[in-house]
Amino acid sequence: MGRLIVQKYGGTSVGSPERILGVAQRVKGYVEKGDKVVVVVSAMSGETNRLVALGEEIWGPQFNHRELDVLYSSGEQVSIALVSLALEKVGVTAKSFLADQIPLRTNGEFGKARIVEIESKSLKEAIADGIVPVVAGFQGVTADGLITTLGRGGSDTSAVAVAAALDADECEICTDVDGVYTADPRIIKKANRLDQITFEEMLELASLGSKVLHPRSVELAGRHKVPLRVVSTFEGGQGTLISFDGDDMEGAVVSGIAHAADEAKITIEGVADIPGVASKIISPVSAANIDVDMIVQNTSADGLTDFTFTVKRPDFDEALALLGTVSEEIGARKVSGDPQISKVSVVGVGMRSHAGVASRVFEALAKEGINIQMISTSEIKISVVVDEKYTELAVRSLHEEFNL
């Protein structure tokens, strides 16, 4: 009995005609084993940048125009055509599907649309006919027939959503790394590939800068119980399975170290500690479409408190300017910021039942003379903000501390 597998190929995997033919051979291998395969593809690497540059020359650096989605989505259209041709070239019957040909419906938030519904009939019919559907990732269509794009991590999200709609046995994210590691292998030579990891852990790792999977797709997979596997497109191997059960991880307190280096922090000091202040501070930032990551507010002394949050570095200047205005409105004492920070996180399901992980983190960093600027914790992770220059040292010392 063959399984139904959704395979998502990213920009690097379809980056040239040669690689696309490689992808076709890989898919053929599954089909020959008796599996049913649905392929979801991104734009060829470099293509989205080219389209963004074209749009910017005309429209400027704003990213929120309906027609920009029409522009960007053309990149995936090229990929589905080429991948379908490559599949037919190697003898696999294939058919491309644009979002509106499925249809994959989203709301009308251009540039960052959210999937509302996938009508699975057309895909199911193709599969039943022995055809490999090749679906354009990253794009959707509104109820009015307008093209949308899903924003960052869009193709991963498309793949998981298609897998959920088809009740697939597995969703493979085929990429240029061969799985999820205990830390970034470019920094930690001894980092190990994990055979398995839980959704909660993967979610933390994804949010925290492990670039393997976009957190949104991991969330979606978790919600719809889609088994997710990160696997190398060209090197083979079993990759890393993201599973629903934390039991397999018993005993492993810390499963990985993640880091995000292109961060910046902004602090607003001397804020009255009264209800509604936090919202006044964060609202204009999120209204400007700036993603806010960590938010830390300490207990107040004499009715005044300090409020700090982190943003992606490219958003730093804009966020700082916005906070200047807010600061006057709410009568804060001062706004300051630092664009040269990074965030390092220790992640592990086991952590919630193990005291002492936090103190080991702090000790390990102290031993290297690394000052901790901010701390934030959840049930399965501890994140610290440090000066950017200590990023690698911090990751390395924590990797060693927890014997990963």
Place this chain on the structure above:
Amino acid sequence: MGRLIVQKYGGTSVGSPERILGVAQRVKGYVEKGDKVVVVVSAMSGETNRLVALGEEIWGPQFNHRELDVLYSSGEQVSIALVSLALEKVGVTAKSFLADQIPLRTNGEFGKARIVEIESKSLKEAIADGIVPVVAGFQGVTADGLITTLGRGGSDTSAVAVAAALDADECEICTDVDGVYTADPRIIKKANRLDQITFEEMLELASLGSKVLHPRSVELAGRHKVPLRVVSTFEGGQGTLISFDGDDMEGAVVSGIAHAADEAKITIEGVADIPGVASKIISPVSAANIDVDMIVQNTSADGLTDFTFTVKRPDFDEALALLGTVSEEIGARKVSGDPQISKVSVVGVGMRSHAGVASRVFEALAKEGINIQMISTSEIKISVVVDEKYTELAVRSLHEEFNL
């Protein structure tokens, strides 16, 4: 009272962000005068070649796969997005339309689909709302929702079809030349731009190698009585109006000299002059998707005749090979060919009522020592095939002979 004008911009006109902004300014000029405008665009110059090359690397040199149409049509998607953005940038409300968003229905002949129907409701609603629709040329959609492309000259054809469906007052073909000339201005420095020309004449000129308009679009405009104007995108001026009435041309016997240089001829000699032979000769050629242009068969002597036709030079080898097989089947004496010929034509509505044009053509060529290899005539044109090296000399001498 504003008019309704469909404007088609070719690949050169939308070849860069700068030019696209120029197109937007041009459209804005019309809108400010009170005209309603519908824009039809081609892919940016170079884009189609890039996509064809990508497809060829995977699929090889065949041009007849459904997915190739998905690939090629992405070029126009980029253009409609950029032109819409540019229009909005200069303050004109615009909205892009892919073929399936109109929809513009075609049959299912991928790579050379023919338009079946345009549902004009969506475009009319946009126009009524004061929006400039920006339509993707060259593409269509089948009743099953599959993407098609219209083949050569596709965007011109799209524009004329849209103009016909909307009952537009005029269809402007905005291009990199400022009108239709009495001969190719690159050969004849003294060639004159025509203010007006009839459909019949334009059709002959278009078919015969004047690259300004694709004959298919001229045919369609003639059939639906769409006034067509060839005009420069960037230089201004009134261009050339292609009209329905030959009366304006009274007195002008010959309106232009056209030439097609990349031609080849194939002759099959000693064919039995019996019914069905011509079909046996031409059928396999057209089945191979080779366009046959001139066909000449002389009256037979002793029951045997010679049959000659011309094809585009790139098709010469294939056509010659096909004829070799046919020749054996029908017991012909010999097949021969010449890939170094060109066709020069004298076109003019007045010609049908004026004897003597043919003899002036033949004399003018004889005076220059140019041997005529084939002759073919219609009511409004005389075409001759000559050795390719005489092309320019023939055009020049005929241009002079008829004082154009």
